[in-house]
Amino acid sequence: xxxxxxxxxxxxxxxxxxxxxxxxxxxxxxxxxxxxxxxxxxxxxxxxxxxxxxxxxxxxxxxxxxxxxxxxxxxxxxxxxxxxxxxxxxxxxxxxxxxxxxxxxxxxxxxxxxxxxxxxxxxxxxxxxxxxxxxxxxxxxxxxxxxxxxxxxxxxxxxxxxxxxxxxxxxxxxxxxxxxxxxxxxxxxxxxxxxxxxxxxxxxxxxxxxxxxxxxxxxxxxxxxxxxxxxxxxxxx
Ligand code: SAM
Numbered sequence: 001x002x003x004x005x006x007x008x009x010x011x012x013x014x015x016x017x018x019x020x021x022x023x024x025x026x027x028x029x030x031x032x033x034x035x036x037x038x039x040x041x042x043x044x045x046x047x048x049x050x051x052x053x054x055x056x057x058x059x060x061x062x063x064x065x066x067x068x069x070x071x072x073x074x075x076x077x078x079x080x081x082x083x084x085x086x087x088x089x090x091x092x093x094x095x096x097x098x099x100x101x102x103x104x105x106x107x108x109x110x111x112x113x114x115x116x117x118x119x120x121x122x123x124x125x126x127x128x129x130x131x132x133x134x135x136x137x138x139x140x141x142x143x144x145x146x147x148x149x150x151x152x153x154x155x156x157x158x159x160x161x162x163x164x165x166x167x168x169x170x171x172x173x174x175x176x177x178x179x180x181x182x183x184x185x186x187x188x189x190x191x192x193x194x195x196x197x198x199x200x201x202x203x204x205x206x207x208x209x210x211x212x213x214x215x216x217x218x219x220x221x222x223x224x225x226x227x228x229x230x231x232x233x234x235x236x237x
Pocket of ligand 1: 079105128229
């Protein structure tokens with residue numbers, strides 16, 4: 001009797017889960033076409049990564065219905081998961097190759113790290129807000145992110161033991177490029193960072209460290225990010 005009731009219930013749940021995962025994959029495909037590719041992102045590895053990573057699993061349950069919409073979403077503690085287009089654009093600008101080593105400052109939900117990990121598994125990420133770090137660590141672990149790559153700390157100072165990095169992505173805005181990050185970028189490396197005043201419009205800046213360690217910067221587009229906190233507040237301006 002009990003088996004007769006439970007078995008159809010379990011089958012119904014399994015079908016429902018399968019339906020949802022098919023529907024989410026369709027939402028991701030649409031997100032990539034309408035918000036990312038249409039705005040000029042062409043790197044196939046980036047587009048494929050964005051199609052694969054289940055963005056809805058990086059936000060709270062009550063936000064999941066909006067996970068594939070064209071805007072950032074709150075993740076708690078005054079922080080946000082960036083708009084899908086911005087995640088894709090920053091990933092494309094880094095021009096990562098499989099096997100390269102990259103550092104993300106500002107793990108937040110863990111979504112950007114998961115997208116980067118679709119291109120190279122050698123990703124390190126740092127988050128300053130303890131509870132966000134805990135949640136992102138759990139999610140990323142569940143999705144197979146290697147151990148020892150997510151750290152709770154102040155990313156202004158980078159991750160010295162793991163330096164140098166081929167690429168560094170900073171997902172919070174500062175009024176200058178943190179010198180420790182520049183130092184930890186290997187010659188020939190790339191950094192993407194929002195630079196400008198906090199709580200206002202900043203510029204997304206692409207930093208290139210030449211093989212002879214000369215640094216060039218170029219402004220890509222106006223953006224609005226939450227502020228980089230921690231060491232940046234104590235640094236000389
Ligand atoms: N990349 C994130 C994602 O995919 O969800 C979004 C990042 S959110 C826009 C910026 C994050 O940077 C916040 O989680 C914030 O707590 C973190 N942050 C700010 N200052 C930081 C610092 N000095 N070191 C590490 N993380 C920092």
